[in-house]
Amino acid sequence: MSAIQPPAEIVWWKQPLDRVEGTWIAIALTWSLIMFFMMPFWHIYGKQNLSNEAYRTTPQAFLAKTQAMVDEYTVRTETAANLPVVRPPPGSDVYLVGRLWQWWPLLEFEKGQTYRLHISSMDWQHGFSLQPVNINTQILPGYEMVLTVTPDTSGEQTIICNEFCGIGHHTMLGKIYVTEGGQ
Amino acid sequence: MSAELFRTCPESGLQFHKPAERLMKAHAVASIVFLLIGGVGALLVTLTRWPAVHLLPADRFYQLLTMHGVDMLIFWLITFEIAVLYFCSSTLLKCRLATPKIAWLGFALMMIGMVVNNLAVMNGDASVMMTSYVPMPANPNFYLGLILFAVGALIGCFVFLGTLVIAKEEKTYEGSIPLVTFGALTACIIAVFTIASGAIILIPTYLWSIGYINHIDPAMYRLIWWALGHSSQQINVAAHVAVWYAIAAIVFGARPLSEKVSRTAFFLYIAFLQLASAHHLLVDPGLSSEWKIFNTSYAMYLAVLASMVHGLTVPGSIEVAQRAKGLTNGLFEWLRKAPWSNPIFSGMFISLVGFGFIGGISGVIMGTEQINIIIHNTIYVPGHFHATVVIGTTLAFMSLTYFLIPTLFRKQVMFPGLVKWQPYLFGFGMAVFTLAMMGAGTLGVERRHWDMAFTDSMLGFDYPASAYTFMGIVGISGTAAVIGGAIFVLVTVLSVFFGKPVDSESAWGFTTSRVLRAEPIVVPEGGHAAAGKWGFAAPGTFLLAIFFLVIFVIYYVINWKYLASVWPIS
Numbered sequence: 001m002s003a004i005q006p007p008a009e010i011v012w013w014k015q016p017l018d019r020v021e022g023t024w025i026a027i028a029l030t031w032s033l034i035m036f037f038m039m040p041f042w043h044i045y046g047k048q049n050l051s052n053e054a055y056r057t058t059p060q061a062f063l064a065k066t067q068a069m070v071d072e073y074t075v076r077t078e079t080a081a082n083l084p085v086v087r088p089p090p091g092s093d094v095y096l097v098g099r100l101w102q103w104w105p106l107l108e109f110e111k112g113q114t115y116r117l118h119i120s121s122m123d124w125q126h127g128f129s130l131q132p133v134n135i136n137t138q139i140l141p142g143y144e145m146v147l148t149v150t151p152d153t154s155g156e157q158t159i160i161c162n163e164f165c166g167i168g169h170h171t172m173l174g175k176i177y178v179t180e181g182g183q
Numbered sequence: 184m185s186a187e188l189f190r191t192c193p194e195s196g197l198q199f200h201k202p203a204e205r206l207m208k209a210h211a212v213a214s215i216v217f218l219l220i221g222g223v224g225a226l227l228v229t230l231t232r233w234p235a236v237h238l239l240p241a242d243r244f245y246q247l248l249t250m251h252g253v254d255m256l257i258f259w260l261i262t263f264e265i266a267v268l269y270f271c272s273s274t275l276l277k278c279r280l281a282t283p284k285i286a287w288l289g290f291a292l293m294m295i296g297m298v299v300n301n302l303a304v305m306n307g308d309a310s311v312m313m314t315s316y317v318p319m320p321a322n323p324n325f326y327l328g329l330i331l332f333a334v335g336a337l338i339g340c341f342v343f344l345g346t347l348v349i350a351k352e353e354k355t356y357e358g359s360i361p362l363v364t365f366g367a368l369t370a371c372i373i374a375v376f377t378i379a380s381g382a383i384i385l386i387p388t389y390l391w392s393i394g395y396i397n398h399i400d401p402a403m404y405r406l407i408w409w410a411l412g413h414s415s416q417q418i419n420v421a422a423h424v425a426v427w428y429a430i431a432a433i434v435f436g437a438r439p440l441s442e443k444v445s446r447t448a449f450f451l452y453i454a455f456l457q458l459a460s461a462h463h464l465l466v467d468p469g470l471s472s473e474w475k476i477f478n479t480s481y482a483m484y485l486a487v488l489a490s491m492v493h494g495l496t497v498p499g500s501i502e503v504a505q506r507a508k509g510l511t512n513g514l515f516e517w518l519r520k521a522p523w524s525n526p527i528f529s530g531m532f533i534s535l536v537g538f539g540f541i542g543g544i545s546g547v548i549m550g551t552e553q554i555n556i557i558i559h560n561t562i563y564v565p566g567h568f569h570a571t572v573v574i575g576t577t578l579a580f581m582s583l584t585y586f587l588i589p590t591l592f593r594k595q596v597m598f599p600g601l602v603k604w605q606p607y608l609f610g611f612g613m614a615v616f617t618l619a620m621m622g623a624g625t626l627g628v629e630r631r632h633w634d635m636a637f638t639d640s641m642l643g644f645d646y647p648a649s650a651y652t653f654m655g656i657v658g659i660s661g662t663a664a665v666i667g668g669a670i671f672v673l674v675t676v677l678s679v680f681f682g683k684p685v686d687s688e689s690a691w692g693f694t695t696s697r698v699l700r701a702e703p704i705v706v707p708e709g710g711h712a713a714a715g716k717w718g719f720a721a722p723g724t725f726l727l728a729i730f731f732l733v734i735f736v737i738y739y740v741i742n743w744k745y746l747a748s749v750w751p752i753s
């Protein structure tokens with residue numbers, strides 16, 4: 001009886017396993033268990049884990065904190081729109097706003113130092129995609145996500161929006177400049 | 184129950200209940216129209232993401248990408264799946280279909296929903312992608328169309344369940360339902376869960392869009408929406424695995440290696456696949472690692488295990504059937520001498536291999552909590568799901584259609600010479616397409632993005648040249664696959680409406696097996712294993728499975744290494 005007909009044996013659940021099936025199930029289950037243990041393992045021994053640290057916020061409250069940081073630590077402005085470039089002290093809380101259609105402000109970090117990067121959206125959902133290092137997270141309005149990052153390469157990183165956010169989505173960029181330590 | 188309500192297909196021996204037959208035909212034809220509309224979208228979207236062509240302006244691109252996603256992932260697949268549900272209940276159980284009139288009501292609601300949704304997208308104020316993440320607003324009819332369609336599909340699910348009850352009550356079969364019907368039941372149960380989740384989130388979102396509710400929490404939206412968005416893909420998986428088993432039975436008269444294993448694997452889908460939807464939220468704020476790991480490991484890996492089991496038992500059952508026919512030389516004579524020019528078989532086998540090797544492996548990699556950081560929302564993601572939903576589900580449904588044209592529609596398949604090549608063009612085109620997308624995604628190229636050169640941005644960013652090469656390959660191979668899809672739509676529509684009637688099996692255009700008249704496979708002395716090697720009934724399949732595992736392990740390790748090179752985050 002084929003698979004499109006009722007099973008030939010009425011009590012099909014007593015039919016013994018073929019050896020090929022039993023062997024494969026054992027191998028596949030073992031592999032699944034290895035993959036399961038890899039995730040907790042990486043939480044203990046790996047260096048790339050999301051923190052789970054997140055807070056409820058409002059666009060107004062988050063923008064106010066970002067503005068305060070911009071007022072205090074802006075070192076220069078860039079482009080015709082005079083976008084502020086902010087160089088916060090190492091170890092500090094850094095705020096990044098995602099809104100239609102920019103990541104604001106531009107940031108400057110020091111290589112090898114650790115920063116608490118808070119990110120939230122002022123309007124719709126956005127995607128934080130840092131390239132070329134390739135770190136991607138989801139950014140929601142009303143939620144403040146905290147990433148504790150330690151840049152270990154210097155140079156220019158670009159923040160791209162990778163969650164569709166309307167007609168200007170493909171122009172939504174930001175920058176994180178990473179300078180060599182000791183400057 | 185009058186006898187003239189039933190028709191027996193003289194070649195296949197399948198018994199069709201006429202009201203069910205008309206419903207199956209309507210659903211199949213409608214779904215192929217949706218495939219055609221979605222396919223036009225596919226071509227235009229592909230030609231826009233091909234950097235050298237960059238065809239559409241930005242607003243049209245986002246509009247057509249929305250249309251392509253919804254028409255393919257929801258309307259094409261679910262409409263065809265309702266036809267599969269009716270086939271697996273009424274036809275395979277030789278039973279009358281429950282409440283055909285209510286089934287027509289379901290069909291009408293699905294059609295109205297599809298039209299309402301598509302008109303909203305065409306109107307230009309619903310370019311919100313299939314996911315329609317709040318608080319980005321869409322024309323209310325976008326949600327309304329989806330809700331109407333879902334209600335119609337839910338009616339179809341209950342008609343299927345009602346038919347199972349009737350079949351049991353009227354004793355149209357003995358013992359348990361066939362494995363393929365069991366797979367369809369799995370798809371149906373997942374569909375009911377999916378549609379319920381969709382109602383829970385889309386009805387409030389509709390009310391929000393017309394102003395009755397003032398706030399929908401975006402994190403809650405994502406959590407519940409993905410119980411719709413990913414679970415609907417699990418309907419596809421359960422349905423196309425059932426179709427694989429059906430085609431193995433149709434072409435080879437294959438019987439499952441063991442009913443117990445295959446049915447347990449289907450049951451694992453019901454129990455665990457829905458929780459695995461959580462892997463869409465791996466880099467979302469506000470969810471704990473424990474929650475993410477539970478849902479994507481305990482839950483997802485047990486479902487992955489089920490797919491790995493089906494991946495062995497489907498070709499394994501074919502190998503056993505072929506060996507029983509005397510193709511016992513070496514490890515792979517059974518496969519070498521399989522009917523590779525029969526599109527019913529070739530499409531199904533390419534679907535199986537593509538789904539497992541490309542879609543399956545990439546899906547598990549993406550669903551790993553930390554590795555998701557380097558993949559989330561890059562074009563790697565559509566690379567993955569085109570391998571599962573297009574190579575896996577769509578190609579399996581195409582193969583089944585080549586069987587249904589002569590049996591259900593009673594028409595000869597036109598252009599058999601061309602049809603022979605169609606699964607290869609479509610399958611291999613999509614395989615290159617998906618692999619190139621994954622290559623580009625690994626380099627950080629974004630999905631749902633009109634311009635990878637960022638020409639209109641104040642700041643600018645340059646992807647490496649290799650990313651452009653990958654996207655060029657995406658454009659070329661995507662176009663090839665669209666041509667393969669167009670051949671399918673053309674051949675099916677022409678055959679169904681203008682084809683010559685079938686008078687004998689030799690007029691089918693290609694050989695199929697005798698389906699229900701197939702003699703049972705004779706189990707050789709000493710069980711199946713005697714025809715195999717090493718005490719294995721299907722040694723060739725086992726070797727292929729080990730090959731699969733080796734690639735899986737290597738690629739898994741490579742991705743952890745890549746992750747380790749990223750900036751430390753905690």
